Amino acid sequence: MDARxxxxxxxxxxxxxxxxxxxxxSLIGVNLSxxxxxxxxxxxxxxxxxxxxxxNLREANLCQANLRGSDLQEANxxxxxxxxANLCQANLxxxxxxxSNLIGANLSGANLKEAVLSxxxxxxANLSGAKLHExxxxxxxxxxxxxxxxxxxxxxxxxxxxxEANLKGANLxxxxxxxxxxxxxxxxxxxxxxxxxxxTNMASANLTEAKLxxxxxxxxxxxxxxxxxxxxxxxxxxxxxxxxxxxVEAVLxxxxxNQITLRNADLRRAIMPDGFQHD
Numbered sequence: 553m554d555a556r557x558x559x560x561x562x563x564x565x566x567x568x569x570x571x572x573x574x575x576x577x578s579l580i581g582v583n584l585s586x587x588x589x590x591x592x593x594x595x596x597x598x599x600x601x602x603x604x605x606x607x608n609l610r611e612a613n614l615c616q617a618n619l620r621g622s623d624l625q626e627a628n629x630x631x632x633x634x635x636x637a638n639l640c641q642a643n644l645x646x647x648x649x650x651x652s653n654l655i656g657a658n659l660s661g662a663n664l665k666e667a668v669l670s671x672x673x674x675x676x677a678n679l680s681g682a683k684l685h686e687x688x689x690x691x692x693x694x695x696x697x698x699x700x701x702x703x704x705x706x707x708x709x710x711x712x713x714x715x716e717a718n719l720k721g722a723n724l725x726x727x728x729x730x731x732x733x734x735x736x737x738x739x740x741x742x743x744x745x746x747x748x749x750x751x752t753n754m755a756s757a758n759l760t761e762a763k764l765x766x767x768x769x770x771x772x773x774x775x776x777x778x779x780x781x782x783x784x785x786x787x788x789x790x791x792x793x794x795x796x797x798x799x800v801e802a803v804l805x806x807x808x809x810n811q812i813t814l815r816n817a818d819l820r821r822a823i824m825p826d827g828f829q830h831d
Contacts, residue, residue: 555579562587595633660698770808 555577558569568588576596583603590608595615602622610630618638629649636656644664651671659674661681670690680700690710699719704727711731718738729749740760744767752772759779764787772792783803790810794817802822809825819830 555582 553572553574555574558572558574559582562584567586569592570588571591572589573593574597575593578598579602580598581601582599584607585603585605586607588608589612590610592609592612594617595613596617597614598618599622600618600620602619604622604624604627606626607624608628609632610628611632612629613633614637615633616636617634619642620638621641622639623643624647625643625645627644627647629647629652632649632652634649634652634654634657637654637658639657639659639662641661642659642663644662644667646666647664648668649672650668652669652673654672654674654677657674657677659677659679659682662679663683664687665683665685666687667684668688669692670688672689672692674692674694674697676696677694678698679702680698681702682699683703684707685703686706687704688708689712690708691712692709693713694717695713695715697714697717699717699722701721702719702723704722704724706726707724708728709732710728713733714737715733715735716737717734719742720738721741722739723743724747725743725745727744727747729747729752731751732749732753734752734754734757736756737754738758739762740758741762742759743763745763745765746767747764748768749772750768750770752769754777755773756776757774757778759777759782762779762782765783765785767784767787769792770788770790772789774792774794774797776796777794778798779802780798780800781802782799784807785803786806788808789812790808791812793813795813795815797814797817799822800818800820802819804825805823805827807825822830824830
């Protein structure tokens with residue numbers, strides 16, 4: 553089937569295109585909303601600006617497809633292959649991408665508000681400037697991903713892997729981070745206010761100038777983390793391990809440091825819970 557026949561049949565009211573092969577075709581700006589494209593082959597296909605609202609692309613192959621600026625709101629992309637796909641500026645509000653392959657995909661500036669990305673593989677993906685308000689990223693793999701200035705407010709990152717990810721300036725306020733792995737991640741200048749991250753691994757992470765007001769990070773590993781000038785006002789860090797951490801000029805006013813480990817930590821000029829500056 554070629555693009556012309558597909559659009560002719562769609563215009564005639566047909567919606568079932570199960571397992572169709574559209575590899576490498578040009579479908580720029582087409583309207584295929586609510587089409588059934590399960591297991592379709594759309595690798596290298598150009599769908600720039602396409603209207604794909606509520607489309608079923610479950611298990612579809614979209615490897616290296618161009619979906620820049622496309623509308624995929626409420627789309628079913630469960631277990632789909634989007635490796636190295638271009639989803640820059642795409643609308644993915646309420647879309648379901650559970651267990652999908654997004655390795656190396658470009659999602660910069662995309663709107664993923666309340667999208668489901670649980671168990672998705674996003675290694676080395678670009679999500680800079682993307683909007684992920686209240687998105688579900690449980691058990692997702694975002695290792696080495698770019699999340700610069702990304703909005704993850706109230707997102708669920710429970711047990712997610714973000715090792716070596718770049719989250720500089722990202723907004724994670726009120727996010728769920730329980731059990732997440734941020735080993736060697738860059739969270740500098742990020743907003744982690746009111747996050748719930750008990751049992752999180754932030755060993756060797758960069759939290760320079762990060763905002764952690766009211767954060768709950770009990771039982772968290774922060775060994776060797778750089779928290780220079782970070783703000784922990786009223787944060788909860790009880791039973792956390794900060795061995796070898798850098799807390800130069802950090803603000804710890806009213807923070808809960810019960811049973812915390814600070815062996816070999818650098819606390820020069822830090823403002824301690826009682827309001828006094830550490831020597």
